[in-house]
Amino acid sequence: MQKKLIKVHPEDNVAVALVNILAGDLISFEDQSIVAVTNVKAKHKISLVDLDEGDDIFMYGVLVGKASSPIKRGAVLTIENVKHQSAEVSQKTATLGWNPPNVEQWKDRTFMGYHREDGQVGTANVWLFFPLVFCENRNIETLKEVFEKELLTQPKNNYRNLLRSLVQNGGDTETVEVDEPERVFKNVDVKFITHPGGCGGIRQDSESLARLLAGYVHNPNVVGATVLSLGCQNLQIEVFENALKAISPNNKKPILMYEQQKMGTVDDMLNSIIKSSFEAIKEANTLERKPAPLSKLKLGLECGGSDGFSGISANPTLGYTSDMLVALGGTAILSEFPELCGVEQELVNRCETEESANKFLDLMKAFEKSVVDAGSGFDMNPSPGNIKDGLITDAMKSAGAAKKGGTSPVVDVLDYGEYVTKPGLNLLCTPGNDVESTTAMVGAGANIVLFTTGLGTPTGNPIAPIVKVSSNSELARKMSDIIDIDTGGIITGEKTIEEMAEETLNTIIEIASGKVPSKANLLNQNDFIPWKRGVSL
CATH class of the missing domain: 3.40.50 (Rossmann fold)
Known part of the structure; x- marks a missing residue:
C-alpha cells in the first residue's frame, strides 16, 4: 500500500502529501495518527504540529517559511497561511565532510565522444553560426534556411499538410508520419544562434555577451564557428576575440569572421560565408567518436x-x-x-x-x-x-x-x-x-x-x-x-x-x-x- 505522507528530514514539522487527502481522513504516520482537518492535494504540504502565527516552518531540515496565521495539525499549508522566510547567513561556519558513493562498477565505463585538442571531450560535434549583434540576425536566419534545406533532405511538414487540408477541404485530417530526413554529413551538426544583444545597451552587457559566446565556442561540443559582425556595434570583433582568448589562450578551433560593413553587399558576404563554411563543415565531418x-x-x-x-x-x-x-x-x-x-x-x-x-x-x-x-x-x-x-x-x-x-x-x-x-x-x-x-x-x-x-x-x-x-x-x-x-x-x-x-x-x-x-x-x-x-x- 502506498504511503500517504513523506517527511523529508527528521527535523521537519511538515510533510508532503503523496496522494490526495480528504478532510477527516485518518492517516497513520510515524507510529502516530493524524486527522486531516482540510483537504490536501498530492504534492502539497500538511502540518505535523499545531503552529501559531509567527512560528517557523521547517522542510528539508531548513527554514522555509513562517506561519502568517495559526495552522492546525493536519491542515494544508497555503500562500494564505504561510509567508517566505529563510535563515540569515554571513560566513562559513563549518567544513562539511563527504562520503562519496561507491562507483567501483562505473570506473571503467566510457562514452563515445569527440576529442578536442585542449583535452575536452564533446558529446556532440557542432558547427555553430552566430552574430555578435542583433543587426545580423536576419543574415543568420538566411544562412539557417540555406544550410538546413541543403544539408538535410527536408520531409514534408506535417502541420503544413494539416493546415493545407483545412484550407482546401474545410475538413480535418490526421498528420502523416514521415521518415527521418537523410543527413548529408553524418558526423557534424549545424546549429544557429540569434539574440537581441551586442549594441544599444550598456557596454557591460556586450562584454558579458562576448564571454558567453566565447564559452559556446570553447565548449567541447563545438568544433568551429562562423561569426557575423556588422562593424559599428558595441560588441566589436576584438571584444569577442579577447573574451575567447581569456578562456582559451591557445584556441585551435577554426573560427570564420565576417564584418558586413567591410564586405559590401549582402550577396557578396553570404556567398563568401556559404563557400568557406561549407568547406569547414565538410572537414569537421571527418571527425569520429572515440571512447572517453x-x-x-x-x-x-x-x-x-x-x-x-x-x-x-x-x-x-x-x-x-x-x-x-x-x-x-x-x-x-x-x-x-x-x-x-x-x-x-x-x-x-x-x-x-x-x-x-x-x-x-x-x-x-x-x-x-x-x-x-x-x-x-x-x-x-x-x-x-x-x-x-x-x-x-x-x-x-x-x-x-x-x-x-x-x-x-x-x-x-x-x-x-x-x-x-x-x-x-x-x-x-x-x-x-x-x-x-x-x-x-x-x-x-x-x-x-x-x-x-x-x-x-x-x-x-x-x-x-x-x-x-x-x-x-x-x-x-x-x-x-x-x-x-x-x-x-x-x-x-x-x-x-x-x-x-x-x-x-x-x-x-x-x-x-x-x-x-x-x-x-x-x-x-x-x-x-x-x-x-x-x-x-
Whole structure:
C-alpha cells in the first residue's frame, strides 16, 4: 500500500502529501495518527504540529517559511497561511565532510565522444553560426534556411499538410508520419544562434555577451564557428576575440569572421560565408567518436516547471547522479542562484575554500539587492504553476531545487560568463529563468544538461543535449514526447533514489555517445537567451 505522507528530514514539522487527502481522513504516520482537518492535494504540504502565527516552518531540515496565521495539525499549508522566510547567513561556519558513493562498477565505463585538442571531450560535434549583434540576425536566419534545406533532405511538414487540408477541404485530417530526413554529413551538426544583444545597451552587457559566446565556442561540443559582425556595434570583433582568448589562450578551433560593413553587399558576404563554411563543415565531418572516460562529462543541473514532488524524486536523483560523476572525476554545475535562497549555509559550508564561500555570498547578496532595488524580491520567485503544485515559498522551492547538487564539496564558485576549470561541483551565478540558466551553464562548459520538471517544459539548447527528468509518472505519460527519464517510481516506493540515479547515469552515457537522441533534440529545441544582468527571476 502506498504511503500517504513523506517527511523529508527528521527535523521537519511538515510533510508532503503523496496522494490526495480528504478532510477527516485518518492517516497513520510515524507510529502516530493524524486527522486531516482540510483537504490536501498530492504534492502539497500538511502540518505535523499545531503552529501559531509567527512560528517557523521547517522542510528539508531548513527554514522555509513562517506561519502568517495559526495552522492546525493536519491542515494544508497555503500562500494564505504561510509567508517566505529563510535563515540569515554571513560566513562559513563549518567544513562539511563527504562520503562519496561507491562507483567501483562505473570506473571503467566510457562514452563515445569527440576529442578536442585542449583535452575536452564533446558529446556532440557542432558547427555553430552566430552574430555578435542583433543587426545580423536576419543574415543568420538566411544562412539557417540555406544550410538546413541543403544539408538535410527536408520531409514534408506535417502541420503544413494539416493546415493545407483545412484550407482546401474545410475538413480535418490526421498528420502523416514521415521518415527521418537523410543527413548529408553524418558526423557534424549545424546549429544557429540569434539574440537581441551586442549594441544599444550598456557596454557591460556586450562584454558579458562576448564571454558567453566565447564559452559556446570553447565548449567541447563545438568544433568551429562562423561569426557575423556588422562593424559599428558595441560588441566589436576584438571584444569577442579577447573574451575567447581569456578562456582559451591557445584556441585551435577554426573560427570564420565576417564584418558586413567591410564586405559590401549582402550577396557578396553570404556567398563568401556559404563557400568557406561549407568547406569547414565538410572537414569537421571527418571527425569520429572515440571512447572517453566518464570524468570528461560536464553535467549541467537544471530544474523548470517544478512541482511539489521535484524535491523528493527528480532533484535528489540528479543530486546522487552528480555525486557519482564527481566521485568518478567528472564535473557538475549547479546554477539558479534565486533558487538557492535559504540553503546558503549548507552550500557555504561545503565550499572547499574561504575564497569560494565569500564569493558565493557576495554574488548572492548583490543579486538579491538588484532584485530588491527593482521593487521585487527572491520571495517572488515561485511561479503560478509552482504554487498550484505545492511550492508556496521561495525558500521551500529552493530547498528542493538545491537537492540537484547532491552532497559533494563545492570546488569553485563562478560568476555569469566564467568557464569551469575544476572537476567537481561548481556553483554558477545565473537567474532561475530556465533558458537563461541552461544557456549560461552550456556557456560555462556543460556538454550535457539534466533538466528536472514536474509540470513539463520543452526547453532545449543549440549545442548540448538537454535530458528531461520527470518528477512524477503522470507527467511522463502525458508528455512522453519531452520526457527522457521518469523518477515517479520513487514517489510510489517502487524505486530508490540510488536506483534511479544509476538508470540516469546509464541514460546519460547513451545520449552522450550519440546512440540515443534526447527528446529535446528530436523536437529541435534550440533555445538561447543571454542574461542581460538586469533583474531576471
